[in-house]
Amino acid sequence: MQKASIIALALFLVGAGFPGSATEAEEFSQNDWLLRAENDNARFRLLQQQMRGFDQPMWEVGERFERLHAALQRENYELAVYHWDKIKTTIENGVAKRPARGESARRLFLGDSWTKIRAAFASGDKREAWDGFDSARTACQSCHQSEKLEFMNNQVIFDLARPHRD
Ligand code: HEC
Secondary structure (H helix, E strand, O other), X not given: OOHHHHHHHHHHHHHOOOOOOOOOOOOOOOOOOOOOOOOHHHHHHHHHHHHOOOHHHHHHHHHHHHHHHHHHHOOOHHHHHHHHHHHHHHHHHHXXXXXXXXXXXXXXXXXXXXXXXXXXXXXXXXXXXXXXXXXXXXXXXXXXXXXXXXXXXXXXXXXXXXXXXX
């Protein structure tokens, strides 16, 4: 096909409103909060807002920390390891959104201490696992302290402790 006729065909298709082309006017409902946005930048901004920052992952981490404690009480060490793994993923995902939190997270939580605590839960030894829980609490609280959020450490989940007799 000649170049000129390709251009003519393209113009014809655009003019005719080639199915699926951008010329087709779409009706969006008010619920199409992303589709209705002006452009992709505006869409990503809306998504960023909805995905929140560090608070929502921390909410999940707090929830899982409670379940981790309950798992240890039941001596379900596989479940304790499961929650500990998810806590790591959640904090890493939080750092992806708020990189300024990364330094404290890596230094006080995600490195060696996370690995050692995981091994303590995986050992299946009751005393070792509870020692792991104590270290976990300390690691959480030291990051809050390092991030100048001491008030975070004064809440019910941090009263969770090992049973008196273990
Ligand atoms: C980066 C270091 C860091 C680590 C590690 C960390 N936190 Fe946090 N945590 C934060 C920050 C920062 C906030 C406040 C988030 C905000 O203001 O957006 C927070 C807030 C929280 C909150 C309040 C969330 C809410 O909005 O209700 C809880 C609960 C919490 N953390 C529990 C934990 C537990 C449990 C651990 C350990 C398993 C932990 N955190 C480990 C930095 C950390």
